[in-house]
């Protein structure tokens with residue numbers, strides 16, 4: 001078994017639970033064309049304000065959200081308490097730019113936390129380091145006002161340290177007023193260097209006072225799992241690849257680390273009405289399996305609408321995943337990458353439950369009658385399809401079978417027709 005780099009936060013539940021819901025919700029749900037809209041279209045504050053003045057999610061029912069997540073088999077959730085546009089979901093004492101001051105008139109975060117907790121899901125807070133609304137946040141090359149003709153003059157009046165006090169103060173609110181928080185998800189740092197030019201005016205650890213922020217987070221919630229976007233070489237617990245599937249278990253300095261892929265249903269994180277690139281249930285289930293087969297977690301994102309609902313496209317996908325999870329979650333929870341001696345056959349992914357000593361073969365493309373597992377001969381006591389617990393017969397091909405020499409192959413005898421499930425799984429009980 002791979003030994004992961006130790007974490008300061010408590011990741012023991014996290015690497016068992018494997019599957020969470022990301023929620024990107026804010027006033028950008030109204031323009032409904034990406035959560036970066038203010039930055040992309042360089043919308044001035046006074047124009048963007050129209051969304052603040054019209055935010056009224058009258059159909060918002062956090063119990064329905066939490067139920068949809070629980071039914072999909074998700075075990076935790078991470079919500080944008082504030083995104084880059086600076087709008088806050090909770091009743092922060094440090095700003096007026098918050099849900100209670102919109103036509104909706106109420107804190108939307110607290111009832112969400114309560115609803116998810118009531119269904120046994122753990123709570124994670126995403127919080128944007130970036131803030132394109134705060135008057136002291138120094139305008140940089142990523143800012144919605146980056147091309148403002150008076151940028152330099154405006155910046156003379158801005159004092160980043162005042163913004164930092166605000167940032168730290170809000171994080172303190174979040175970590176002291178909502179009970180136990182399991183994950184803190186900061187987003188993000190973008191200093192010059194790396195793949196950005198040296199002349200790039202970005203922000204990093206000094207602009208957030210990351211060391212100090214880290215210290216406060218650890219003091220307030222010692223068990224919390226912290227992501228890796230504070231621009232600090234140490235102190236984080238998990239890596240967060242986004243919008244791509246890593247090819248193998250993520251490593252830092254050669255050592256495997258706790259990691260979580262975050263993925264969207266379509267392209268954007270916030271609600272996007274016109275996006276057509278929605279992934280299928282098949283694809284999403286395969287992504288979850290693929291992630292766990294490499295020792296990672298999947299955080300799958302929903303962007304609720306301005307009325308306060310998960311739209312039909314999101315709900316149908318969550319339901320499809322839930323249908324699969326109902327019979328196959330055993331190959332996800334408590335599972336991780338298979339030991340090295342077991343190699344996945346073509347078109348398959350393996351996961352492994354080390355406590356139960358069971359291997360799970362996920363078959364992405366259903367073969368005709370036989371699945372050959374090289375190196376498995378003599379190691380498996382019993383095999384069954386996971387969806388209906390029907391026996392899968394095993395044979396060790398005689399030595400004369402062409403190609404079988406020295407491969408220690410175990411052959412599974414499969415029904416000709418693929419079981420009627422999104423991704424069929426064969427459960428192997430190891431000796």
Ligand code: GLC
Pocket residue numbers: 024035036187188242262269
């Ligand atoms: C990015 C984007 C963002 C999203 C996040 C999720 O860094 O800035 O909009 O919230 O990724 O990982």
